[in-house]
Amino acid sequence: MTAVATSKDGSKAEAASSRTPIVFIPFVLGVVMLIGYFVLPFINQPELGATTIPLLTANRDNNELDVITNGLRLLWLSGVVVTALGVWSIYEPRVDRTVSVLTVIGGIVALTYYVIFYMDYRAEEATFFSSIGIGFWVMIAAAVLMIVQVAVPRGQPAKHFEVQYMLGNQETVLILGIVALLVIVGITNPRFLAERNLLDVLQGNAYIAVAAIGMSVVIVTGNIDISVGSLIGLLAVISGRLVVNGAPVIIAWTLPILIGIGVGAFIGALVAYLRVPSIVVTLGMLSILKGILIIWTNGERVTGMPEAFFLAQQRYLGVSVPIWTMIILTILAAIWMRYSQLGRSLYAVGGNAEAARLSGISPRTVVLQAFMINGLFTGVAAVLYATQFQVIQATPPPSLELFIITAAVVGGVSILGGVGTAIGATLAAILLNMIRSALVFINVSPFWIQAVQGTLILVTVLADLLRRRRQRQRG
Amino acid sequence: MVATEKPKLITAPTFADRLRNLALSQEGVLFIITIIAILLLSTQNENFLTASNLLNQGRLLAEVGLVALPMTYIIITGGIDLSVGSIFGLCAIILGFSWQEWGFPLPAAIALALFIGGFAGFVNGIFIVRVRVPPLIMTLATLALYRGLALGISEGSSARGFPEWFFTLGQGRFMDVPTQIWLLVIFTVISGVILATTTFGRSLYAIGNNETGARFSGLPVDRYLLMIYTFSGLMSGLAGYIFVSRVSTTRSDMGTGLELDVIAAVVLGGTSIFGGTGSITGTVIGVILIQLLKNGLALSGVTSDATIIVIGTVLILSILVNRLLENYKAA
Numbered sequence: 001m002t003a004v005a006t007s008k009d010g011s012k013a014e015a016a017s018s019r020t021p022i023v024f025i026p027f028v029l030g031v032v033m034l035i036g037y038f039v040l041p042f043i044n045q046p047e048l049g050a051t052t053i054p055l056l057t058a059n060r061d062n063n064e065l066d067v068i069t070n071g072l073r074l075l076w077l078s079g080v081v082v083t084a085l086g087v088w089s090i091y092e093p094r095v096d097r098t099v100s101v102l103t104v105i106g107g108i109v110a111l112t113y114y115v116i117f118y119m120d121y122r123a124e125e126a127t128f129f130s131s132i133g134i135g136f137w138v139m140i141a142a143a144v145l146m147i148v149q150v151a152v153p154r155g156q157p158a159k160h161f162e163v164q165y166m167l168g169n170q171e172t173v174l175i176l177g178i179v180a181l182l183v184i185v186g187i188t189n190p191r192f193l194a195e196r197n198l199l200d201v202l203q204g205n206a207y208i209a210v211a212a213i214g215m216s217v218v219i220v221t222g223n224i225d226i227s228v229g230s231l232i233g234l235l236a237v238i239s240g241r242l243v244v245n246g247a248p249v250i251i252a253w254t255l256p257i258l259i260g261i262g263v264g265a266f267i268g269a270l271v272a273y274l275r276v277p278s279i280v281v282t283l284g285m286l287s288i289l290k291g292i293l294i295i296w297t298n299g300e301r302v303t304g305m306p307e308a309f310f311l312a313q314q315r316y317l318g319v320s321v322p323i324w325t326m327i328i329l330t331i332l333a334a335i336w337m338r339y340s341q342l343g344r345s346l347y348a349v350g351g352n353a354e355a356a357r358l359s360g361i362s363p364r365t366v367v368l369q370a371f372m373i374n375g376l377f378t379g380v381a382a383v384l385y386a387t388q389f390q391v392i393q394a395t396p397p398p399s400l401e402l403f404i405i406t407a408a409v410v411g412g413v414s415i416l417g418g419v420g421t422a423i424g425a426t427l428a429a430i431l432l433n434m435i436r437s438a439l440v441f442i443n444v445s446p447f448w449i450q451a452v453q454g455t456l457i458l459v460t461v462l463a464d465l466l467r468r469r470r471q472r473q474r475g
Numbered sequence: 476m477v478a479t480e481k482p483k484l485i486t487a488p489t490f491a492d493r494l495r496n497l498a499l500s501q502e503g504v505l506f507i508i509t510i511i512a513i514l515l516l517s518t519q520n521e522n523f524l525t526a527s528n529l530l531n532q533g534r535l536l537a538e539v540g541l542v543a544l545p546m547t548y549i550i551i552t553g554g555i556d557l558s559v560g561s562i563f564g565l566c567a568i569i570l571g572f573s574w575q576e577w578g579f580p581l582p583a584a585i586a587l588a589l590f591i592g593g594f595a596g597f598v599n600g601i602f603i604v605r606v607r608v609p610p611l612i613m614t615l616a617t618l619a620l621y622r623g624l625a626l627g628i629s630e631g632s633s634a635r636g637f638p639e640w641f642f643t644l645g646q647g648r649f650m651d652v653p654t655q656i657w658l659l660v661i662f663t664v665i666s667g668v669i670l671a672t673t674t675f676g677r678s679l680y681a682i683g684n685n686e687t688g689a690r691f692s693g694l695p696v697d698r699y700l701l702m703i704y705t706f707s708g709l710m711s712g713l714a715g716y717i718f719v720s721r722v723s724t725t726r727s728d729m730g731t732g733l734e735l736d737v738i739a740a741v742v743l744g745g746t747s748i749f750g751g752t753g754s755i756t757g758t759v760i761g762v763i764l765i766q767l768l769k770n771g772l773a774l775s776g777v778t779s780d781a782t783i784i785v786i787g788t789v790l791i792l793s794i795l796v797n798r799l800l801e802n803y804k805a806a
Contacts, residue, residue, distance in 0.1 A: 224611075226735075270791065270795070274795055274798060275798055276791065276794050276795055276798060277747075277748045277749065277794070279555075279748050280742050280748055280790065280791070280794050281791055283735060283738060283739055283742070283787075283790065284739075284787040284788065284790040284791035285787065285791075286735065286787065287735075287739070287783040287784065287786050287787030287790070288783075288784050288787035288788060290780075290783060291780050291781055291782075291783040291784030291785075291787065292784060294780035295778065295780050295781055295784075398731065399618075399619075399731075402557075402615060402618060402619070405615060406615060406616075406619070409612055409615070445627070445630070447626050447627045447629075447630045447631060448623070448626075448627040449623070450619060450622060450623030450626050450627070451620060451623030451624045451626065451627045452623070453619060453623065454616060454617070454618075454619035454620030454621070454622070454623045454624075455620055455623075457616045457619055457620075458616040458617070458620060461608065461612055461613075461616055462602075462606060462608065465606065465607075465608055466606075
C-alpha cells in the first residue's frame with residue numbers, strides 16, 4: 001500500500017519533468033491526419049477530382065461513393081481520436097504508454113481506409129498510385145507512423161496507467177472488439193461501413209442499450225429483472241394506443257415512462273421489503289405483463305399514429321434521437337453510478353448487503369430505487385422502441401430480456417453483484433448488435449447467425465471471466 | 476428453515492406439531508391451494524374433474540414435469556439451467572433431421588438425440604465446474620447457442636412422416652393411461668427417492684447451503700454438479716423426444732420459453748431459488764397446479780393468454796405466503 005503511494009507521489013513529482021518529446025508524438029500525428037483530411041482537396045490536383053471530398057460528397061446518392069465518403073469519415077474519426085489522445089498524453093504524461101497503444105489502433109483504422117479506397121479504385125480499373133494526391137501520401141505516412149511509434153522506448157508508467165491495467169477494463173476490451181469488427185468486416189465488405197448501415201445498427205438497437213443500462217443497475221445490486229422484454233412490449237403498446245386515441249404526443253411519451261417507474265417500484269417493493277427473490281418476482285411479472293399485453297391487444301398491431309409521434313425518427317444536429325438518448329443516458333448513468341451517493345450504494349449493497357447495512361446504508365431503499373431506475377430506463381427504451389416504425393407489434397422481439405441481460409453481462413456486470421458500469425453495458429449492446437449485422441454482411445447463412453452469435457457471447461463471457469480471475473490473482 | 480436454527484428442547488414432536496408443520500410447509504400450502512383450485516374449477520365446468528380430461532392433462536404436463544425433476548436438483552444446489560428449452564428444441568431437430576436428412580434408422584436417431592441432449596448438459600456442467608462460470612450466465616449463453624444450432628441445422632424446415640410405432644410414447648396408452656405418464660411417474664419416484672435418501676441427494680442440499688463447506692467436508696461437489704447438469708440435458712432431450720412423438724413433427728422453435736415454465740413450477744413447489752431447500756414432491760405439485768390452472772381456466776372460458784396472468788400471480792403469491800409463514804414460524 002505504502003509502496004504504491006510513494007510511487008504515485010514520485011511519479012507526480014516527475015510528471016512535469018518527464019514531458020519528453022515522445023509525449024507529443026500522438027498529438028502531432030493526429031493533427032497531421034486532420035490537416036490531411038481537411039486540406040486534401042486543395043493540395044490535390046483539381047483534375048483528379050475523384051479523390052477530393054467535395055466531389056465525393058456531391059455524389060452522395062451514389063452507393064459506391066457512399067463507401068468512400070464513409071471511409072473518409074473513418075479517417076476523420078481516427079484523426080480526432082488520436083488528437084484527443086495526444087492532448088491527454090501531454091496533459092498527463094504518465095498515460096503515454098497507453099496512448100501509444102491506442103494510437104496504433106488509429107493508424108490501423110486509417111490504413112483500413114486506404115485498403116478500402118484501393119479496392120474501390122481497382123474495381124473502377126483506375127491506377128491507384130497515379131491518381132493519388134500528395135495529401136493522401138502525407139496521410140498514409142502519418143498512419144504508418146502511428147503504428148510504428150509504439151516501438152519508441154518509453155519510461156515506466158505508474159501502475160494505474162500501465163497498458164495491461166488499462167486494457168484490463170471491460171470497456172476497453174469492448175471498444176477494441178468494436179474497432180476490430182469494423183476493420184475486419186469493413187475490409188471484407190466495405191458496404192458494412194456505409195453510414196446508413198452503421199446508423200441503422202445504432203439507431204435500431206439504441207433501445208436495447210438503454211434497457212441494458214437499467215438492467216446493469218439492477219444486476220449491480222445483486223438482483224435481476226427478467227420481465228423487461230414484456231414490459232417494453234406493453235409500454236410500447238400503451239404509448240401507441242394513447243396517441244391513437246387522441247392523447248397529446250407528450251403524454252404518449254411520458255406516461256409509459258411513469259408506468260415503467262411504477263412497475264419498477266412494485267417489483268422493487270416485493271424484492272426489498274417482502275424479501276421475495278427478484279428472479280421469482282420478475283418471472284411472475286413476465287407472465288403477468290405478457291398476458292395483459294396479449295389479451296389487451298388481441299394480437300393486433302397498433303397503427304395510425306400521427307407523424308409527430310415518431311420520436312425515434314427525428315433528428316437533431318444530424319443524429320437521430322435514439323442515438324442521442326443512448327449517449328446522454330449512458331454518460332449520465334455512468335457519472336451517477338460513479339459519483340452519486342446512491343450510485344455508490346448500489347455497489348456496496350451488491351458487494352455485501354450486510355456490510356452495507358452496518359455502514360449505515362439501507363439495502364432495502366437502495367434495491368427499491370434500483371428497480372425504479374430500471375423502470376425508468378425500461379420506459380425510455382419502450383418509447384424509443386414504439387416510435388421507431390410506423391407500426392407497433394403486439395409482441396416484443398422474442399427473448400428480448402435475454403438479449404438485454406446478455407448485453408449487461410457482456411458489458412462486464414458481474415451477475416453476483418457489486419461490479420459493472422453503464423458504459424460497458426452500452427458498448428456491449430452496440431457490439432452485440434453490430435455482430436448481428438456484420439454476420440449478414442459477411443454472408444453467413446441467416447439460419448446460422450444465432451448459433452454464431454451464441455458462440456461469440458460464450459467466448460466473450462469466458463474471456464471476461466478468465467481476465468478478471470487473472471487480475472485478481474495478480475492482486 | 477429459520478426455525479431449525481434455534482436451539483430446541485429435546486422433546487419428540489407431537490402429532491399435532493407435525494401436522495401443523497406439514498400444513499405450514501410450502502408443499503402443504505401448495506397442496507391445500509391445489510385442492511381448493513380443483514374444487515373451484517370443478518364447479519365451473521363439469522368436464523374438468525373427469526378421468527379422461529385429467530389423463531389428457533397428464534399427457535400435456537409430462538414434458539415440463541420431466542425437465543422439472545433435474546431442475547429441482549439444480550436449483551437446490553443454488554444453480555439454474557436456462558438452456559433446457561433450447562436443448563429440448565435442439566434434440567427435437569437432431570431427432571428429425573438425423574432420421575430424415577442424414578438417413579439414420581429411427582432408433583439410432585432417438586439415441587443420438589438423447590446423447591446430444593446429455594452432451595449439451597455436460598457442456599454446461601463442465602464450464603460451470605471447471606471454469607467456474609456462474610450457471611445463470613453459462614446457461615444464458617448456451618440458451619442462445621443451442622437454439623442457434625437447432626435453427627442452423629434445420630434451416631427453418633421441419634421433419635414429419637414418422638412411422639406409426641414412433642408415436643407410442645407421445646400418443647399411445649398403456650393400461651388406459653397415456654404412456655408418458657408412466658414414464659413421468661417412474662422418473663419422479665426414482666428422482667424423489669434419490670434426492671431424499673441417498674448420499675448424493677443429501678449432498679445437493681449441502682452444496683446449496685454452503686458450497687465451500689460441502690467441498691471442505693470432502694463431498695465431490697464438482698462431480699455431482701456435472702452429473703446434475705448432464706442429467707438436465709438428458710431429460711430435456713427425452714422431453715423433446717416425447718414432444719415430437721406427441722405432435723408428430725419437428726420445428727426449430729420447439730420448447731421456446733420452456734425454461735420459464737419449468738422454473739416457475741419448481742419455484743412454486745417450494746424450492747428456494749437461493750438453494751438449499753426444496754423437494755421433488757413440491758415440484759410435482761407445482762407442475763400439476765400450473766397445468767390444472769391452465770386447463771381449468773381454459774375450460775371455464777378464460778383464454779389461454781389470460782391463464783399466464785393467473786400463473787404469474789399464483790407464483791408471486793405462493794412465494795409471498797411462504798415468506799410470511801416463515802416469519803410466523805420463526806416468531
